[in-house]
Structure formats: structure tokens, C-alpha cells
Amino acid sequence: MQILKESSMMAFNKTVEKGPKWVIDTLKNKGLTGRGGAGFPTGTKWEMVFNEKETEKYVVCNADEGEPGTFKDRMIIEKNPKTLIEGIMIACHVITAKKAFIYLRGEYECLKENLQKTIDEVNTSDIEIQIFQGAGAYVCGDETAILRSIEGYRGHPSLKPPFPTVQGLFEKPTIINNVETLTNVPLALMMDDWDPKLKLFSLSGKVKHPGVYELKEGTPLSKLIKLGDGEPKAIHFGCFGGCLAYEQFKDIPLTPEEVLKADCFLGSCAVIVTDKKTSIIDVATNIAKFYEFESCGKCTPCREGTMRVLAILENIAMGQANSADIDTLLELAIVIRDTSFCGLGQTATNHVINAIKYFREEFEERLCKSE
Numbered sequence: 001m002q003i004l005k006e007s008s009m010m011a012f013n014k015t016v017e018k019g020p021k022w023v024i025d026t027l028k029n030k031g032l033t034g035r036g037g038a039g040f041p042t043g044t045k046w047e048m049v050f051n052e053k054e055t056e057k058y059v060v061c062n063a064d065e066g067e068p069g070t071f072k073d074r075m076i077i078e079k080n081p082k083t084l085i086e087g088i089m090i091a092c093h094v095i096t097a098k099k100a101f102i103y104l105r106g107e108y109e110c111l112k113e114n115l116q117k118t119i120d121e122v123n124t125s126d127i128e129i130q131i132f133q134g135a136g137a138y139v140c141g142d143e144t145a146i147l148r149s150i151e152g153y154r155g156h157p158s159l160k161p162p163f164p165t166v167q168g169l170f171e172k173p174t175i176i177n178n179v180e181t182l183t184n185v186p187l188a189l190m191m192d193d194w195d196p197k198l199k200l201f202s203l204s205g206k207v208k209h210p211g212v213y214e215l216k217e218g219t220p221l222s223k224l225i226k227l228g229d230g231e232p233k234a235i236h237f238g239c240f241g242g243c244l245a246y247e248q249f250k251d252i253p254l255t256p257e258e259v260l261k262a263d264c265f266l267g268s269c270a271v272i273v274t275d276k277k278t279s280i281i282d283v284a285t286n287i288a289k290f291y292e293f294e295s296c297g298k299c300t301p302c303r304e305g306t307m308r309v310l311a312i313l314e315n316i317a318m319g320q321a322n323s324a325d326i327d328t329l330l331e332l333a334i335v336i337r338d339t340s341f342c343g344l345g346q347t348a349t350n351h352v353i354n355a356i357k358y359f360r361e362e363f364e365e366r367l368c369k370s371e
């Protein structure tokens with residue numbers, strides 16, 4: 001795997017020798033984009049922070065990885081932490097940040113000791129790299145919520161703009177990148193044959209060989225499923241990315257643009273397989289429970305709406321709903337998507353909207369028989 005090539009600190013040394021502009025231009029030319037889901041060009045983000053006049057700046061590595069079905073960052077932290085640390089050091093050097101935080105998912109406590117050891121071993125510079133452990137809130141995958149959490153407040157999202165590149169941690173310009181992005185930085189700088197299209201896919205669910213697969217962006221969905229040896233009915237792209245009917249879309253190239261044509265989001269490349277024996281309503285109810293629990297409660301559509309979505313789905317699952325309830329569920333899901341404050345609420349019902357779109361007959365089969 002390209003991502004597992006281990007750091008030799010050559011990229012950091014070359015950064016010190018050649019300077020920030022070389023790094024920014026190389027990342028832009030090589031086409032590194034964010035791997036957390038948004039896909040923003042990394043070189044451009046770094047350039048924005050570089051251009052800010054403030055003397056105090058920060059780097060935050062998003063190792064929160066709370067999206068269900070996503071576990072690629074965990075693999076990188078386990079297997080190639082040195083290259084990740086080198087990527088963080090390069091980011092700090094480029095923007096002259098004296099301090100970086102690794103925001104580690106609460107559930108990844110087991111990775112902390114080895115990560116700290118690697119920091120102590122690799123970081124011989126005067127940059128301070130601190131591991132900050134989250135408390136397990138899904139909403140802290142949002143970059144503004146991460147910043148509030150590190151500052152000691154509740155991990156609530158805040159309005160953008162201002163963007164973190166201008167006013168981030170402690171209101172100072174901040175680079176926030178995820179683990180896979182930062183690990184790719186030294187590789188992109190040093191490898192002539194580094195390929196920006198190689199990405200990590202987390203495959204799980206009803207497959208014989210779940211795991212992390214490195215594939216070229218644009219690989220057909222069916223090829224990934226074959227590697228895992230699954231027999232799918234539906235594919236969920238994590239929880240937030242919605243679901244699609246496998247037979248209809250098995251040849252879809254795995255790119256954000258193509259997946260969007262099926263009304264789904266590729267996001268952090270989590271692919272969860274549901275087989276023909278599994279009820280899509282049970283899956284939807286399970287995901288709805290997750291969102292109802294994880295809603296931070298700040299805004300009404302998400303706080304109240306996720307509860308109502310769950311209640312309707314539970315009614316359908318128990319065979320106590322009528323056909324009007326399916327329409328109400330769909331309408332409610334769309335309102336939550338369109339009116340919630342942050343990405344969590346805006347994506348919390350994608351799976352419901354798509355489940356009704358692609359598997360409506362399953363919902364109808366479960367309706368109250370006396371209707």
C-alpha cells in the first residue's frame with residue numbers, strides 16, 4: 001500500500017531546506033485533496049493559513065474518525081504513525097505553528113500510548129505535538145466542534161464563516177486536516193510516482209473479508225465488493241452518505257461525483273454492505289437510533305426531528321404504521337436535511353430518504369395489515 005510507506009524524515013528535512021512555498025506548490029501540483037470527506041485541495045488550504053498575518057497559528061490533526069463503518073485512520077495510526085507525525089511537522093513548519101494537536105477519537109484510547117511513543121521518537125524539532133482525546137461525540141467530527149472541544153467547551157459546531165483558516169483554534173488561523181491527508185503529505189513530497197487517486201476504502205457489513213482496501217478512485221463498486229466477497233442488496237456509505245440499491249448501481253465508479261448521481265455521498269469512503277436477508281427497515285432504524293443519540297441538541301430540526309424519525313421507523317418496523325406514515329417520514333427527513341444547523345443534521349436522514357427511494361416496497365410490506 002502506498003499509504004504505508006514509512007517516513008524517513010526526508011520530506012521534513014527537504015521542507016526546512018526548500019521552504020513553505022515549495023511545499024504548497026508541490027501539494028497543489030500533485031493534487032492532494034482532503035481525505036476526511038470534503039475533498040478540499042490541501043495545498044490551497046495551507047496557503048490560506050500561510051498568508052494570514054497572525055504570528056500565532058495552529059495545526060489540528062482530525063483523528064476523531066467517528067463515522068460508522070470508517071476505520072482507515074485507525075489502520076494508519078497503528079501501522080504508519082511516523083509518516084503521520086512527519087506530515088504534522090511539515091504542516092507546522094509551513095505556517096510557522098509552534099503547536100499541533102492530534103484530536104484522537106475517545107474510543108481509540110488503545111492507540112494513544114504507541115502514538116505518544118512515536119511522537120517522542122520522531123519529533124526532534126521544537127514543535128509541540130499534543131494528543132487530545134475526545135469524549136466520543138460523533139458531532140466532534142465537525143471541524144468547528146473539534147476546535148471548541150480542544151478549547152475546553154462543549155463540542156458544539158459553530159457558524160462559518162469565519163473559517164478555521166482565518167479564525168480557528170483560540171481564534172487563530174488553523175490548519176485542520178485528517179489523518180489520511182497528513183500522512184499523504186510526506187509521500188506526495190518525496191515520491192515521484194505518488195498517486196493522488198489512490199484512496200483507502202473501509203469495507204464492512206455482510207462481506208467475508210472486511211477491511212481497509214487501497215484502490216484508485218473511480219474503481220467500480222462491484223470490484224471492491226468482490227474483494228470482500230459479499231452478496232449485497234444495499235450499500236451504505238457510512239451512515240451520513242445515504243444508501244443505494246446494489247444491483248442498480250454495481251458498476252458505479254467510486255468517485256464523489258458519480259456516487260452523488262445516485263444521491264449518495266462517498267465522504268470518507270466507508271462502504272457498508274447489507275445482504276438480501278437483512279431488512280432495510282431494521283438497518284434504517286438502527287442508524288436512526290445512532291443519530292437520535294448523537295444529535296448535540298443545539299438546533300430544533302435535528303434535536304426534535306431525529307427523535308420523530310426514529311419513532312416513525314420503529315412503528316413501521318413493528319407493523320403499526322400506515323402508508324401516510326411513509327410519506328410523513330420522507331417529508332420530515334427532507335425538512336431535517338434542509339433546515340439543520342450543521343453537517344450532522346443535514347446528513348442524518350440521507351439514509352432514510354434513499355431507503356424509501358430505492359426500497360419503498362419493503363416499507364409497504366411492513367405496514368399495518370388492517371389498513
Ligand code: SF4
Binds near residue numbers: 294297342344345
Ligand atoms: S444539526 Fe444536530 S448536531 Fe448539528 S448543531 Fe443541530 S442539533 Fe447539533
